[in-house]
Amino acid sequence: MAPDLHAPDFLRHPAPVIDGLRAQGPLVRGHLPILGKVWLTTTDTAARDLLKRSGDFVRNPANADGTPLERVWWWFPPFIRPLLRNITQMDGEDHARLRGLVNPAFASGSVEALRPAIRDIADRLIDELPTDRPADIIRAYARWLPILVICAHLGVPEKDRADIARWFAPVGRAAGVWTALRATPGLWRMSRYFRADFERLRATPRPGIINDLVQARQGSDRLSDDELLAMVIALFIGGSDTTVHLIGNAIYEMLTVPGLRETLEADPKAWPFFIEEIMRLKSPVMFTNMYHVSRDMEFHGTRLRRGERVVPLLIAANQDPDRFPEARALVPNRRPNAHLGFGAGVHMCLGMGLARAEAHIAVSRLFERYPDMRLACPPDDLTPLHRIGLRGWKSLPVDLVP
Ligand code: HEM
DSSP states (O other): OOOBTTSHHHHHOOHHHHHHHHHHOSEEEEEETTTEEEEEEOSHHHHHHHHHOTTTEESSGGGGTOOOHHHHTTTSOGGGHHHHSSGGGOOHHHHHHHHHHHGGGGSHHHHHHHHHHHHHHHHHHHHTSOSSSOEEHIIIIITHHHHHHHHHHHTOOHHHHHHHHHHHHHHHHOOSHHHHHHTHHHHHHHHHHHHHHHHHHHHSOOSSHHHHHHHOEETTEEOOHHHHHHHHHHHHHHHSHHHHHHHHHHHHHHHHSTTHHHHHHHOGGGHHHHHHHHHHHSOSBOBOOOEEEOSOEEETTEEEOTTOEEEOBHHHHTTOTTTSTTTTSOOTTOSSOOOOTTOOGGGSOTTHHHHHHHHHHHHHHHHHHOTTOEESSOGGGOOBOOSTTBOOBSOOEEESOO
16 A cells, blocks of 8 residues: 555654555655655665666656646746746756856855854854743744845845745745645745845845856856746745754754753764765755656666656665664764755755754754753644645644743
8 A cells, every 4th residue: 555654643653654665666656745656765776776867767758748837737827837937847958057056155165154143043043942831842932043044144134034035934834735736935035035136136236146146157158037046935945944943853852852952062073974964864864856757767676657646755765774774763963874854965954054054053052042942732733834845843842941
């Protein structure tokens, strides 16, 4: 039977389902909400192989005899259609062109330069947390930090950031047809704001990624306003809820795993390894976007036909005992830790350096300020997030000062 990767039981205890799937082979039949029938990889080797073969597995369905996304989602309002042609849905030269333009903004030097701003945002949010009653640390802290950091990195003026965060909130929560429709007013406001901003920046440049993209040229080629907007929205979508739940999942482990705080307090250099281990064992992204098979082929013992759809199950790859010793254990200083939490191959996460920096700063600053923070309810009372492909907690009530 096809696994239900959206079922509350799976979200709370994924291990037995993953083991059951892997026992059937490296590629199994599955069914995903909205996407329908797909193949799922169950091992690290199969997922890695798929992600690295960008000629055999493509993102744009039109490159595998499929219907282009604009036609699949024909019922979306016209202003959304250009957003569907974004970096995540492109292959080959189209993809390389866009990726080449944004890569420098996410290279390690750019992320290092952003660290003081991230610290500042974290500290300001921590200052506002209530200490006289339980605080939902997801809602009051983790939810805000990534969006404010993206705004800062993009160069959105400070006075406009709260509006953008408010408009984007329902977009981040979109998990199906109805929630997607509910997100359209916010998306429309963002589209209007950023299209006007492209005009402003052409007249008066100011620092930030949007400015760099507006000014960017490769030869005589420059990005159209549709392409610019699709990129900006892809950065918000790719970098917000993913990072919210990396931060939330790391905080949860800090609150519930005995001795973890002491380990990190004694050796602050271990923080990046701890964040990496959360990315492996509790990665907020359970699987990547869908890939389309571009030619008939044999893949890890399964006959695949052109046009079929395959999804690399990152959560299964990252717990594969053939790849990771003690795969189910949280080993805070695990080395090496070559997980697939950020994907691999040409679509590997553009913002992974930024996400790592955000999670490290957000969680360490919080526990430095409130070293005795406690969960305000038994762990079993917490509800897993119910959003396709995302792994996290709906809320995390904490007492900052017990
Ligand atoms: C914990 C946080 C994050 C996780 C777990 C994560 C995970 C991923 C994964 C697995 C992919 C590959 C998707 C695929 O192959 O289909 C991806 C791609 C991408 N991510 Fe992230 N991401 C995170 C944070 C960020 C941030 C902070 C940004 C930027 C602000 C970002 C922007 C992107 C973009 C633009 C892509 C598409 C790249 C492409 O298609 O070339 N991500 N991410």
